[in-house]
Amino acid sequence: MYAVNYHRAASVAEAAKLVKNGDAKLLSGGMTLIPAMKTRLAAPSDLVDLSRIKDLQGVKVSGKTVTIGAATTHFDVAKDEKLRKACPALAHLASLIGDPAVRHKGTIGGSIANNDPAADYPAALLALGATILTNKRDIPADKFFKGLFETALKEGEIVTAVSFTAPAKAAYEKFRNPASRYAIVGVFVAKGKDGVSVAVTGAGDDGVFRSKEIEAALAKSFDAASLNGVKVPAKTLMSDIHASADYRANLIAVMAKRAVAAANA
Amino acid sequence: MSDVSLLVNGKRVGGAVEDRTLLVHFLRENLGLTGTHVGCDTSQCGACVVHVDGKAVKACTMLAVQTSGSTVVTIEGLADGADLHPIQAAFKEHHGLQCGFCTPGMIMTATDMINRHPEGLDEATVRAELEGNICRCTGYHNIVKAILAASKTMAKGAAKGKAKQAA
Numbered sequence: 001m002y003a004v005n006y007h008r009a010a011s012v013a014e015a016a017k018l019v020k021n022g023d024a025k026l027l028s029g030g031m032t033l034i035p036a037m038k039t040r041l042a043a044p045s046d047l048v049d050l051s052r053i054k055d056l057q058g059v060k061v062s063g064k065t066v067t068i069g070a071a072t073t074h075f076d077v078a079k080d081e082k083l084r085k086a087c088p089a090l091a092h093l094a095s096l097i098g099d100p101a102v103r104h105k106g107t108i109g110g111s112i113a114n115n116d117p118a119a120d121y122p123a124a125l126l127a128l129g130a131t132i133l134t135n136k137r138d139i140p141a142d143k144f145f146k147g148l149f150e151t152a153l154k155e156g157e158i159v160t161a162v163s164f165t166a167p168a169k170a171a172y173e174k175f176r177n178p179a180s181r182y183a184i185v186g187v188f189v190a191k192g193k194d195g196v197s198v199a200v201t202g203a204g205d206d207g208v209f210r211s212k213e214i215e216a217a218l219a220k221s222f223d224a225a226s227l228n229g230v231k232v233p234a235k236t237l238m239s240d241i242h243a244s245a246d247y248r249a250n251l252i253a254v255m256a257k258r259a260v261a262a263a264n265a
Numbered sequence: 266m267s268d269v270s271l272l273v274n275g276k277r278v279g280g281a282v283e284d285r286t287l288l289v290h291f292l293r294e295n296l297g298l299t300g301t302h303v304g305c306d307t308s309q310c311g312a313c314v315v316h317v318d319g320k321a322v323k324a325c326t327m328l329a330v331q332t333s334g335s336t337v338v339t340i341e342g343l344a345d346g347a348d349l350h351p352i353q354a355a356f357k358e359h360h361g362l363q364c365g366f367c368t369p370g371m372i373m374t375a376t377d378m379i380n381r382h383p384e385g386l387d388e389a390t391v392r393a394e395l396e397g398n399i400c401r402c403t404g405y406h407n408i409v410k411a412i413l414a415a416s417k418t419m420a421k422g423a424a425k426g427k428a429k430q431a432a
Contacts, residue, residue: 006267006284006330027331034326035308037285047284049331075320099397100377101311104320105327179309181396 001037008049012056012135012158018048019156026050026158028071028110031102056109056160061086067163070109074098077108089170089188089263090128093120096174098181109159112144115151115208117238118182118201122208124172127188127199130164147206167192169222171262173255175202177242184243187211187255189263191222198256203248205236214256222264224257269333273298274342282329289313291329292339300340300369304399311398314370314377315339321377323397340369343376351422352376352415361411363402374398375412379419386416 005022009015019026022045027033029051036042050056056071061082068077077083077094084091097103097111097120111121112132125132125141132139135158144152153159167190174186183202190197196218201208217230232252237245270279273296282291292298292315304312306325313324316338343350349357352375362368378394379386391409400408 001285001287003283004285006328008333030328030331031308031326034328038287038306047328051331099311100374100394101314101321101323101397102308104322 021046029106031106070159074103086166093172117207123188123199123201127190128164133161169263171259173259185251189259289324311370314373355411355415359411
């Protein structure tokens with residue numbers, strides 16, 4: 001790792017000032033950034049640690065509105081009793097990320113700001129129609145995720161929370177790479193008052209996306225059987241050493257079926 | 266360089282460290298606590314697991330400076346003098362180690378796991394919770410056995426402690 005200057009921010013305002021230093025990067029759980037720095041794929045001059053800022057932590061549920069602070073760890077999301085009642089699918093998703101030690105450190109804000117094409121949270125936030133709150137503005141999820149490791153965040157902009165309306169039904173099914181535990185295909189289905197939405201992670205050439213084919217089939221009937229024979233086009237899917245685009249296309253339909261069955265259970 | 270101050274195994278330690286120093290290197294090289302191992306160095310194997318503020322984390326994926334003000338427990342902090350911690354004793358009893366390289370991380374993960382499941386553990390839970398710890402001797406069977414046994418011993422110990430408090 002190259003030399004770096006570490007700063008611990010006490011507030012979002014202080015972090016916003018500190019991140020203007022040199023080529024600074026924001027540090028939350030560090031589960032991606034620190035490995036990237038160790039391999040010298042990332043070499044920030046400064047790190048601004050957000051993980052001790054109290055305002056960025058915790059899950060709030062008020063009626064149907066769920067708000068999760070950006071520095072809330074996967075572990076805290078997974079075990080939150082209020083969330084497990086309001087949107088158990090999201091708590092379950094958090095429990096599938098990495099391993100226990102990674103979940104103790106990694107945060108929801110860090111995950112979405114990084115926007116790894118195989119990360120779990122982007123699928124949930126896109127399917128839930130969530131809003132990403134920053135220190136500058138509110139960004140709808142479908143405007144936030146821009147492509148591989150790309151988001152709508154501007155230089156120095158800090159994610160403070162995510163917010164969404166709890167859906168009537170939702171579930172997440174993930175086909176994991178057994179070594180990395182990242183999704184080869186992950187499908188989040190949500191049925192709310194605006195209809196059914198289905199978001200896919202791990203598979204898209206351009207990162208997380210909504211599957212129109214599966215949404216159309218489920219709009220008729222929110223039932224696993226309505227996905228029989230539904231084909232997902234492989235053209236815009238990734239092919240790599242883990243799986244071909246065709247294999248991923250098939251997996252998307254399979255995971256979507258399982259997710260709908262779980263949501264209806 | 267930053268000045269850090271933290272509690273490691275009950276002892277206040279500190280000093281100036283380079284900001285890029287990983288927690289695992291601070292523990293091993295600055296403090297001489299070589300029980301915490303570096304296995305893969307890519308946050309996969311879990312040989313470096315320690316507890317920071319009561320939670321199991323991978324010390325190869327954290328900067329020492331991030332833990333300033335925190336409480337850290339390493340494998341050296343578990344035993345009570347010559348008396349092994351119940352989990353260490355269970356690993357010994359059930360042959361939960363072969364070459365021993367992964368053992369400190371396995372035991373720190375097991376301690377965290379048992380603490381988080383006071384209701385008790387079953388084999389499926391133990392295996393799922395061990396996914397961040399790799400044993401290249403592939404001795405998982407006895408590791409799982411040891412953790413299940415320790416979980417039972419510790420539950421009995423806690424029940425006794427409560428009975429004593431009530432009395």
